[in-house]
Amino acid sequence: MTGVLTPVLTAHWDEPDSFTLEGYRRAGGYQALEKTLRTPQDDIVAALKGSGLRGRGGAGFPTGVKWGFIPQGDGKPHYLVVNADESEPGTCKDIPLMMATPHMLIEGSIITCFAIKASTAFIYVRGEVLHVVRRVQQAVAEAYEAGYLGRDILGSGYDLDIVVHCGAGAYICGEETAMLDSLEGYRGQPRLKPPFPAVEGLYSCPTVINNVESIASVPSIVADGADWFAEMGTAKSKGFGIFSLSGHVTTPGQYEAPLGITLRELLDLSGGIRAGHRLKFWTPGGSSTQLLTDEHADVPLDFESMVAVGSQLGTRALQIFDETSCVVRATLRWTEFYQHESCGKCTPCREGTYWMVRVLDRLEHGQGSEEDLEKLLDMCDNILGRAFCALADGAVSPVVSSIKYFRDEYLEHQKGGGCPFDPAAATLFGDSR
Ligand SMILES: Cc1cc2nc3c(=O)[nH]c(=O)nc-3n(C[C@H](O)[C@H](O)[C@H](O)COP(=O)(O)O)c2cc1C
Numbered sequence: 001m002t003g004v005l006t007p008v009l010t011a012h013w014d015e016p017d018s019f020t021l022e023g024y025r026r027a028g029g030y031q032a033l034e035k036t037l038r039t040p041q042d043d044i045v046a047a048l049k050g051s052g053l054r055g056r057g058g059a060g061f062p063t064g065v066k067w068g069f070i071p072q073g074d075g076k077p078h079y080l081v082v083n084a085d086e087s088e089p090g091t092c093k094d095i096p097l098m099m100a101t102p103h104m105l106i107e108g109s110i111i112t113c114f115a116i117k118a119s120t121a122f123i124y125v126r127g128e129v130l131h132v133v134r135r136v137q138q139a140v141a142e143a144y145e146a147g148y149l150g151r152d153i154l155g156s157g158y159d160l161d162i163v164v165h166c167g168a169g170a171y172i173c174g175e176e177t178a179m180l181d182s183l184e185g186y187r188g189q190p191r192l193k194p195p196f197p198a199v200e201g202l203y204s205c206p207t208v209i210n211n212v213e214s215i216a217s218v219p220s221i222v223a224d225g226a227d228w229f230a231e232m233g234t235a236k237s238k239g240f241g242i243f244s245l246s247g248h249v250t251t252p253g254q255y256e257a258p259l260g261i262t263l264r265e266l267l268d269l270s271g272g273i274r275a276g277h278r279l280k281f282w283t284p285g286g287s288s289t290q291l292l293t294d295e296h297a298d299v300p301l302d303f304e305s306m307v308a309v310g311s312q313l314g315t316r317a318l319q320i321f322d323e324t325s326c327v328v329r330a331t332l333r334w335t336e337f338y339q340h341e342s343c344g345k346c347t348p349c350r351e352g353t354y355w356m357v358r359v360l361d362r363l364e365h366g367q368g369s370e371e372d373l374e375k376l377l378d379m380c381d382n383i384l385g386r387a388f389c390a391l392a393d394g395a396v397s398p399v400v401s402s403i404k405y406f407r408d409e410y411l412e413h414q415k416g417g418g419c420p421f422d423p424a425a426a427t428l429f430g431d432s433r
């Protein structure tokens with residue numbers, strides 16, 4: 001069964017010095033950069049387009065196409081901003097990647113900057129994860145020392161600086177345009193699009209914004225070729241990705257596999273649902289993706305198949321819940337997160353998340369009514385597609401999908417005058433059977 005896995009990004013995570021320059025070089029690191037510096041820039045963009053790599057930050061936009069939007073010969077500075085703000089509940093792939101192989105991200109950043117003709121890159125890391133900030137800073141310092149960054153990189157005449165920037169810990173700063181405002185020193189709030197960042201991004205200059213995993217995938221595509229990458233995955237969702245399993249699984253963790261693998265296959269690899277229990281519901285890509293049930297365990301985890309069953313692939317953060325979990329409670333917790341993280345710029349999200357928490361709290365404590373479910377769905381209708389950015393659309397996902405699949409469970413709370421579940425049974429401490 002482990003034959004299903006395709007460790008590329010994660011191949012060296014178990015080596016004690018994988019995060020050092022020496023460890024990375026021993027694994028073939030920086031060879032793709034040497035190849036890049038001998039290749040015309042447009043060929044690198046073409047290779048990325050040919051690979052079919054789609055953004056690993058959630059939306060799945062084709063990476064090479066995004067790079068191709070950067071105007072050439074415009075006389076303006078170009079920038080790369082690496083989105084390392086990872087804050088979505090359940091999403092936990094970029095942080096281990098930066099801890100284990102920060103040089104893979106740095107090498108990918110240099111190749112990307114070379115391809116889009118940028119001479120400055122920013123890695124925007126979530127500030128609360130100080131150990132990750134320090135690790136990336138240390139790796140950047142090593143790369144300067146070795147001549148991979150700075151002036152005249154490896155004698156090629158190409159110059160590049162990388163700045164590691166600490167975010168202050170706001171989920172909204174992961175939204176690409178809010179990230180640009182935050183980098184410029186303003187309060188992190190989304191910008192109106194268009195203009196898109198590729199035309200008018202950081203300091204009003206053409207900017208590529210890509211997720212950590214997207215950029216870390218670049219060296220292997222350059223080294224092994226677009227065809228090698230495109231052979232993995234499905235027709236429209238190509239390549240490999242990190243699937244993060246958390247919650248009620250026997251062996252939670254990161255599983256790198258081709259897109260199109262199923263939850264059932266991933267559960268087989270991870271020892272299954274914790275002993276004596278069964279799958280109840282799960283998120284395919286973090287809390288912003290509509291939750292699914294055991295009937296979806298054989299649906300391929302790719303962009304198209306997830307949309308076909310009414311959800312999204314998102315960040316491949318598979319949060320697994322067994323039958324001891326209360327779906328109303330989980331939905332309330334997620335909605336509290338969105339209420340807290342709403343930046344307040346627009347009314348549907350600012351007010352809507354506040355009121356959804358109030359109604360969900362009432363329902364969870366058995367004080368709600370069937371009418372409240374309709375009220376919740378009505379609120380969702382008034383939020384979805386009517387807010388300024390995708391945070392609000394994400395906030396609606398767990399509410400609508402939990403009512404769709406578990407309406408009876410909501411009503412049981414009302415009939416029984418409270419939550420029918422024992423919260424302790426859902427914890428992972430000890431055997432709770
Ligand atoms: C509220 C919100 C939070 C986001 N947080 C992140 C994040 O932490 N990391 C990330 O890569 N993308 C995040 N995104 C998506 C980014 O806006 C953007 O699509 C992504 O960084 C593009 O990179 P990619 O094309 O490589 O996926 C977020 C989007 C929204 C609406």
Ligand code: SF4
Pocket residue numbers: 172190341342343344345346347349350387388389390391392
């Ligand atoms: S949808 Fe929410 S997070 Fe996005 S701009 Fe509006 S208030 Fe801010």
